[in-house]
Amino acid sequence: MERSKSDSSRLSLTNADTTKEIEENFSSMITQTVENGVNGSSNIFEHTFVPRDWYGGFLRSVVPQKETIRTHLLTSSSSAYFNYDETNQDGRYSFKVLDRKTNQLIFEQMPSYHKLGMKLLFSGSVQRELLQKRSIKKFFEHETKRLGKAFDEPKSRKHIQAFVKMYRLDVDELLEPDLTKYSCFNEFFYRKLKPNVRPIDSVNDPTIVVSSADCRLIVFNTIDDATRIWIKGQRFSLKHLFNNEEMAETFKGGSLAVFRLAPVDYHRFHSPVTGIWGKEEKLSGTYYTVNPVAIKENIDVLTKNQRVVATIETDNELFGSVGFVAVGALLVGSINFTVEKEQLIRKGDEVGYFAYGGSTIVVVFKDSVIKWDDDLLHNSNNSMETLVRIGERIGIKTTNEEKQLLQQKQQPQKDVSPHTTIKRLFEMFPTVAQ
Template identity: 50%
Template sequence: MEQRGEDPTKHAESHGDFEEALKGLIDEPGAKHKHLSIHSPAPEVITNAWLNNLIPGIHKLEATYHVGNWVATARGPNPPKVFESMPLYVRLGMQALYHGRRQAQLLASERVSKLLREQSIKQGKAFDSTDNVLEHIQAFVKTYQIDCAELEKPNIADYKTFNEFFYRKLRPNARPVDSPSDPSIISSAADCRLTVYPTVEKAKEFWIKGANFTLTSLLQDESLATSFHEQGASLAIFRLAPADYHRYHSPVTCLVGPTKNIEGDYYTVNPVAVNENLDVFTENKRDVTLLSVPQAADATPLSVAFVAIGAMLVGSIQGTVQQGQEVGRGDELGYFAYGGSTVVAVFPAGKVQWDEDLIINSSVPIETAVRVGEQIGKFV
């Protein structure tokens, strides 16, 4: 344990090099098939040498136990809750890499930022490869129990690369929107784990712990942040886990506005980092798209900022709509290539009432599993 007042750089290399640990979590040397280790079924997970040295025998535990993030798996009062599945060695490795002042300082260094960027680009290229595609998809489907029956192309042999499967399309009507004729309803933008907050301040209190998180830093636009009334803006945070369908959709009926591409880092968007003192959302690569929501006759349209945020191992954020295009609630806006990812939707202060069960869960805080098109709130 680090002692209070201790120089956080004093033991920067203790328990091995953290950079090598990160490389090991992504691409363990000696793996039979590169890039399979973190998504292999539990009994087949490759042993991570760095963590095994830190915790002898961990490879025996990882084959049996999966742990993860606390998630409500259904809507309504007193929902069932589970820990989202994650191989134990990956979970502990992420804790070791992201938890604490020493690690935060290391991750803030240009050296590690460069490593994360290089590894993410490397993985993107690897998953665009045609090597071992079917085997990789089979392992992924087995690990995460993907329901291929709902896919536009249900035969996994039809996918030429793993990335093509990762941003797979669903068959028509697989995600119907709730109450499609009611313009007041706001829908989930993704299959995801969701938290919602009536204000930025509430989000910082319960969920986002980055010291420098502000709406201005998220949007990289002080004027736009001010138009949302900065601290009072409402937020919906849609976290996509690797198993999720990775196309994202409009939560509202709107006119698509301009998109700003913001270059940045590739930290994980897992709560293990977001709930630490790391500025994940405001440092990561992201696209900010303005959505203009029509109001009653002669009223000024309402603006929503739709922020697609890349993450560790995400190769790209790809929009599939154009500025000036009209889209309905539930229509596709784009997709993420390989990796866990997040969308943050920003609404002007006082304009949204989130569903009560989501507010209760988010204040615990617990994420709630929701799907594209599902109602999550209403305009007021």
């Protein structure tokens, strides 16, 4: 989605002095968190309140299904997703998410450090030049590693109680509900849950696909749909996502699911299908934020960030090979896997976890082998994420008839205009046209 002139005019150009000031404020926020705890207004857990606009309040408990609502969603996306006008408090630094469990349209607020990170990335052409010089990339990497190291230290436990209170986490869900038992903040951050807290849908039915994470989910039938509606990175493609031409060819025309984890979420991720865990390949990269504002911009977030690419091999009569990519992000300390190559994993089994920060999982299926659940596909086509939990059903294997229908829809439409026959005659007999 190209930015309109009216959208661009709201983004002030940021000179070198302002960029330095933003970097200093970001670093100060990390230092405040590491050294002084969570009581100050500049720590990374602090959020800025974003009031609901009239549209958000009106649709708070409505499932968007009508075309009129679809129009509102699309026309409101530019101001709600991307707006740094300091005089406008409504919808600033927030994005709409539909909670599948409650059918409520909610606003997710962006943490303060994300706001500063977004300003560094997107506030005008100066920032785009700096990105090419890698100065901001190095800055993000340094601060991410600094915080990750601090959160592995015993004294970081002081953040746990405040984090639970701020995000209203249900401690009864935790495998270890005694918060004093965690050795550091990161150990709490990638906490485990009690068995059966996240039941796995149709656990014995291998045709049912489930969510890999507690997350904000968006799904697409094809990569073309994903890039047309959601992912706006200039060089996004399967080739760049996997960094592997052969793998990209295997999944050509395939379906895509993006599972975005916010800091509040349980940060262990699980397998969406039953199969054999394949070889992992770690790809180095930067630490951009992966929130919707960044995804819907021309920065190649998903293909530039550090990530690990793997596959899950299922029966060919089911899904065949399934691509699984764990993507790191701003202030994500590390990507860790808890499975081994050629290990059998069942649907819903844990496969890994992220240390502190919001993160993303991208799962890619082969061409036309999966049918996404209608509500998820509808919300995604309306450029809106859906809040889902681990183990919830998100799709099912297509039947042969459904697969043929999907492939027919994806094929280029033939020219059936009344002038087609005449046009072809002219091509066959060029002298007739003279």
